[in-house]
Amino acid sequence: SSVLYVRFTSDGSVTDSGFWIDYSSVVSDTCPALPDVANAERTGNGTAAGDVVLYRCEPGFTMTGAASLTCQAGVPPSWDTSPPSCTGQCDKQYKRPAGTGVILSPGYPDEYGTDQDCAWVIRGCGGPVTLSFRFFQTEEDYDILSVYDDSLDTPALEYSGQPDLKDYISISSVLYVRFTSDGSVTDSGFWIDYSSVVSDTCPALPDVANAERTGNGTAAGDVVLYRCEPGFTMTGAASLTCQAGVPPSWDTSPPNCTGQCD
Incomplete structure (x- = not known):
């Protein structure tokens, strides 16, 4: 480490000549190496003044702390903050x-x-x-x-x-x-x-009460037609088209066929 603690003790009887210790310290010209962070990817390993190290949590983990650390000039140089942590979170729906x-x-x-x-x-x-x-x-x-x-x-x-x-x-x-x-x-x-699994078709359409259906296709471009039985009135679209996408989807919802008060 960069800190030493030196302690001397003596007992209550015999003494002796003692000691003379010279000490010296080397001033580092770089920041200390940063650790890997569990469940995170790191970009950059530089330790010189001005170098930046980035952390990114793996999918599913949430970061606490700073994603970016910069080595700041000084005697010695030091990081501007501590590395983050990546942990799971309690989500509310x-x-x-x-x-x-x-x-x-x-x-x-x-x-x-x-x-x-x-x-x-x-x-x-x-x-x-x-x-x-x-x-x-x-x-x-x-x-x-x-x-x-x-x-x-x-x-x-x-x-x-x-x-x-x-x-x-x-x-x-x-x-x-x-x-x-x-x-x-x-x-x-x-x-x-x-x-x-990414579906390559539209979901199957339901039968509509009191209606006849023409077509059962579910591929992109397929069309399904509904026609109400005699005496019933349609609410909604009579024609549905499967539109291309990821996944494909119908351009609207199926209609309803109900009796009306004339």
Whole structure:
């Protein structure tokens, strides 16, 4: 280090000649080397005055602190701030980006806290969502990760403790994931990767009550026509076109066919 603490003690009887110590210190002309930050990428390794080092958290992690550090001139040179940290956060129904990403327990890689209530919404790209468990360890039966698929009434699966970590593939294109912990014991938490398949077709259209449908295509450019049965009046568009995109989507919603008060 750049600091020494020197201490001399003597007992209560015999003495002696003592000591003479010369000391010297070398003035560094560079900043000290910066450490790697867990779950972050670093750009730059310079330590001369004026050099800049950048940190960027890996996907799913949130930065606390400064992303940019500059070596400032001085005797000796020093960094203008300390390196950041990259950890998981407790999101309140945070909508994760579609495609691929990461869900982390709050504070990961450190232990999560007590009384957590975190939620993430994962929207697939028109297809199912796959959850892949890289790591999972919570207080069994008390700290629970719930996965809701196609319905918010009842979880499709619940994970607690150290479960068998098999991939979960959704039946819908939207998953709602919630983590809760109690007020006592905590644990290491979890790291979950998610991915969704990009659909190359529009979703299948439903039948409309009291209407006839012409066409069942779901490829870009396909057209589906609805015609109300006699005695019913249409509200909305009679023609729907599948528009190209990522994923493809219908240009409008299906109509309704209802009776009217004449």
